[in-house]
Each structure stands twice: as C-alpha cells, then as structure tokens.
Amino acid sequence: MNKVKSVMQWGKIILPLSSIRYYPPQFTLRNPLIEGVTNAFDAGHEVAVIVFKLSNQKDVIEQAETQQQHSKMLKNMKKLFQIVVEQEVNPKEFITLHDYYGEGITLLITVDHDRHSISNIDIIMKKISNEVAQRFMKLYSSVYPTFEAGYMFVDKYEYSIQDSILKAHRQAIGIAEKREQLEINEMLFAINKIITKKAITLLAQPIIDVATNEIRAWELLTRGPKGTALEAPLQLFSVARQTSRLYELEMIVLEKMFQQVKASRCRQDIFVNCTPLTLGNIRFTSDLKMLLQKYRGISPRKITFEVTERDSIEGLKNFAFNINVLRLMGFKIAVDDTGAGYASLNTISELMPDIIKIDRSVIENIDKNSVKESMLKGLLLIAKEAGSLVVAEGIENQEEASVLTRNNVDLAQGNFYARPAMFFNEIATR
Structure with a gap:
C-alpha cells in the first residue's frame, strides 16, 4: 500500500x-x-x-x-x-x-x-x-x-x-x-562489535542463606560496554535478539563465566541467566560440553541455569530434551522471575526446577501487604511440592528481609545484602 x-x-x-x-x-x-x-x-x-x-x-x-x-x-x-x-x-x-x-x-x-x-x-x-x-x-x-x-x-x-x-x-x-x-x-554495528570483541562485563551479586546470613552462591549479571546505549542488559539482549545474535551473545556470557570462575577459584555456586531460546538451541549442549573441556576442573554441579520466567517455553522442541541433558550432566535449573511473567506455574510444573526465584514484584513492600505475604506462602508450598529451594529476589530493606525469616525462605538476594559488583573484586573480599 x-x-x-x-x-x-x-x-x-x-x-x-x-x-x-x-x-x-x-x-x-x-x-x-x-x-x-x-x-x-x-x-x-x-x-x-x-x-x-x-x-x-x-x-x-x-x-x-x-x-x-x-x-x-x-x-x-x-x-x-x-x-x-x-x-x-x-x-x-x-x-x-x-x-x-x-x-x-x-x-x-x-x-x-x-x-x-x-x-x-x-x-x-x-x-x-x-x-x-x-x-x-x-x-x-x-x-x-x-x-x-x-x-x-x-x-x-x-x-x-x-x-x-x-x-x-x-x-x-x-x-x-x-x-x-x-x-x-x-x-547493528554496536552489537556486532560487542560480539566480535566479546566486549561484555560480568557483575556478581551474592545469594544469601537467610538462616545463617552466609553467602551460598553468586548470580552473574551481564553488562554491555560502559557508557553506551547497550550497557543495560535489557537493551543489550533485546537488540541481540532482534538482530539474530542472541545465541552468540549468551554463549559469550557463558564462556566469560567459566573464565572468571576458574580464575577466581570461586567455591560457591554460580547462577547465570539463559533464555529459553538459547537453552532450546540444538547446538547448546554440545557447545556447552566444549566449554567444560576448555575450562577443566569446573564442576557442572556448581552451575545453575536460570530460565527467565517471562519467556514462554512453548513451541521450543529441543528445550525439554536439552534440560534433561543438562541435568544428566550435573547442572541445576532455576525458574527466574516467578510471579512476574508468563505462565509461571505452568513453567514450574513443566520443569520441576531445583530452585524457584521469586520476583521482586512479589517481595516489594511485602512487610506492609498481607496479600503479598500470602502469595509468598503459596509459592513456598508450590516449591515444597516440587522439591525446589526458594530464592527471594530484590530485597531492599530489613523489613522485607524479616518477612523472609519468619516464613523460613531458604535464600535471598538484593541490594539490602550487597549491590552487584565486579566478580573478581567481590570474591577477593570475601
């Protein structure tokens, strides 16, 4: 027209x-x-x-x-x-x-x-x-x-x-x-340059044992080149997805993760986000095996793949097969953003994840909202039924943390405990 x-x-x-x-x-x-x-x-x-x-x-x-x-x-x-x-x-x-x-x-x-x-x-x-x-x-x-x-x-x-x-x-x-x-x-030029030069940075945020206040794991968070339009992860991954470079970008993130875990000799577990599109890619498990061979000495049991819950897993024919292969290899699976996005309960029932991460939208001001606390209790019951540990995300203050304590939440993460920082620096100071 x-x-x-x-x-x-x-x-x-x-x-x-x-x-x-x-x-x-x-x-x-x-x-x-x-x-x-x-x-x-x-x-x-x-x-x-x-x-x-x-x-x-x-x-x-x-x-x-x-x-x-x-x-x-x-x-x-x-x-x-x-x-x-x-x-x-x-x-x-x-x-x-x-x-x-x-x-x-x-x-x-x-x-x-x-x-x-x-x-x-x-x-x-x-x-x-x-x-x-x-x-x-x-x-x-x-x-x-x-x-x-x-x-x-x-x-x-x-x-x-x-x-x-x-x-x-x-x-x-x-x-x-x-x-x-x-x-x-x-x-397009910017994302191609980032992928060619592997120009990303990984920040780390600790995941805390609510009962003991000890660090149990680290989530690695991706950032693009500092000071650019693609520094923020939302822009970075959305542009990569729309330009058909998402798989390459996420494999660079995983390789950087292996590099830094090996170099830092980190003893705690590592959580890393991965989209269903990448987890369902037919090449994913073989490419991952090559990374394990390249960075020998890192146990898959230390690595948890967070499946972002805002994306649908429907229609990804290799996704379920790859998840099974990852589990056989020893990797753990977490469902991220539970309570915030697409068909969370269905995703949990499909994956039966090792870990359920409860989204910040449920946690925010939970100390002032009895309905949110009831939602938390419901998700804890679902997690118990699925045999999953629970991580509450986005804890910003003591009041929110106290609600987690009285509800016996397993793990927690947020700026109240520590802000994301350079991975090597964080590991060195712990």
Whole structure:
C-alpha cells in the first residue's frame, strides 16, 4: 500500500484551539490546509511539513492488553501532540496538524527566513517529541515513546499546491524513516562489535542463606560496554535478539563465566541467566560440553541455569530434551522471575526446577501487604511440592528481609545484602 494516503481521502485535520473537524473526499480551495499554505506563500513565507513517527510502536502496543486499550493509547498520544503543539508553536506560524491514519503526526508551519533557521525547526521537533513523550509517560508509566522526525519544505513553484504538499509529506516521511534506519544500523554495528570483541562485563551479586546470613552462591549479571546505549542488559539482549545474535551473545556470557570462575577459584555456586531460546538451541549442549573441556576442573554441579520466567517455553522442541541433558550432566535449573511473567506455574510444573526465584514484584513492600505475604506462602508450598529451594529476589530493606525469616525462605538476594559488583573484586573480599 502506498505509504502516503491522499488528502483526497477522508482525513482528520486537527485545527488550532482544540477545534477538530472532518473533511470530505473533495477538498476545495476553502480547505484550511490549502488556504493556510496559500496564505503563507502570498505573505512571502515558506511552509515546512514536519512528520513525527512513533519508532517504538511495538513497545507501546505490548503495553495494551486489548485492541481497545491500544486505540485509546494512540488517541491520547494524538491529543498530547495537539496540546504540546499549541504550546510550542506560535499561533501565527501554525497551519494545521494531521493524522494520516497511522502514518505519523504531520505538522505544517510557516517559516520566515528572516526569523527562522534550519536549527529552529530541529529545536521545535525535539521539543515537541520530548514533551509528548514525557506527558505520555505520566499517563502510561510503563513505556516511554520515542519518535523520529523528518521535515521538508513545500515547493511553492509546483503547478498544484495540493500535489506539492503531498510530495513534501512523502519526503518528510522518508527522512524520518531514514533517521530511524540509521539508528538501527548503528545498533547493528554496536552489537556486532560487542560480539566480535566479546566486549561484555560480568557483575556478581551474592545469594544469601537467610538462616545463617552466609553467602551460598553468586548470580552473574551481564553488562554491555560502559557508557553506551547497550550497557543495560535489557537493551543489550533485546537488540541481540532482534538482530539474530542472541545465541552468540549468551554463549559469550557463558564462556566469560567459566573464565572468571576458574580464575577466581570461586567455591560457591554460580547462577547465570539463559533464555529459553538459547537453552532450546540444538547446538547448546554440545557447545556447552566444549566449554567444560576448555575450562577443566569446573564442576557442572556448581552451575545453575536460570530460565527467565517471562519467556514462554512453548513451541521450543529441543528445550525439554536439552534440560534433561543438562541435568544428566550435573547442572541445576532455576525458574527466574516467578510471579512476574508468563505462565509461571505452568513453567514450574513443566520443569520441576531445583530452585524457584521469586520476583521482586512479589517481595516489594511485602512487610506492609498481607496479600503479598500470602502469595509468598503459596509459592513456598508450590516449591515444597516440587522439591525446589526458594530464592527471594530484590530485597531492599530489613523489613522485607524479616518477612523472609519468619516464613523460613531458604535464600535471598538484593541490594539490602550487597549491590552487584565486579566478580573478581567481590570474591577477593570475601
């Protein structure tokens, strides 16, 4: 389908002062869009067409549980554009604001070269994008929308003003998409560089025996290159997944783990996250055996693979087979993020894990919430039935820790006990 829908179709036009009108298929010269551009040209001005495209639409969609909620979110976003544009753009320079059926939000403004420069338009685009994103975050705190913007000037010498507007709009969309593509290309370059150079860092956070307050194990946490857009694990692994480099990245994490365990002569157990996609890869067990041969002396019984519970294990045909092989090799299996994500009870019943890690969402403020404590007790009963140890994650204060003590939780982890730090440094000081 043509990316630019003709303004000859029904099109929503958002006018100043919150006036919303709909125009029929045949625009006439009294159309405010044509009139506004014509008046700007007659006054000796130029007209800029600015397009704002939502670049992380998938993230926004995933926050909506129903199509109705998604539609409401997008409507609210359009309203925010209307409000912000009225604040940021001089009414004398404003022509109109369009919604081209999902092709982004299009703003037309007059430009006086005596008072404006190209950088002025860039500033306007950034101000509007940032302000809309911040206001949207206040409505929906779980997602921060990001926009790519492009602009083009309407050619005043075209025979048809309407055709000239359409051409400028199409070009502005192209520029916005190229900016978005440029960011994607930069991300591709960055993840390829990380994998080629194995440029990741492993931090360690202790897992504490609640009864004795002794360190029983360490969870190793992955970070990308410091100070980059991929330093945080969420961005790092999401980009790797979307660029088909996830398996390579996770195998680098495992190799770094073996290197550091061997070098530090760590005596405690090690926990490491692994996605179901990697655990279900047909190459995984053979590649893991090669790592064990390369780093001899490390017992598989010291290693626990945390299966992140937010991902589904359905449809991964090699997953169950690989889990069985890992157990035969001596590795332990933990279900991570229990209580926070996808089908946790089903995952536990399928895996019968050695360890169940209870998510921070259950633990947070548990000392003030009797329902959460009841949830904890329920998960402890499930763990007992499955023969699993329990690790409570994300402990932030003494009050939360005391709830774990009175409920006889086995193990705990969180900043209350220790923040993640460089693995060698932590091992050396214990």
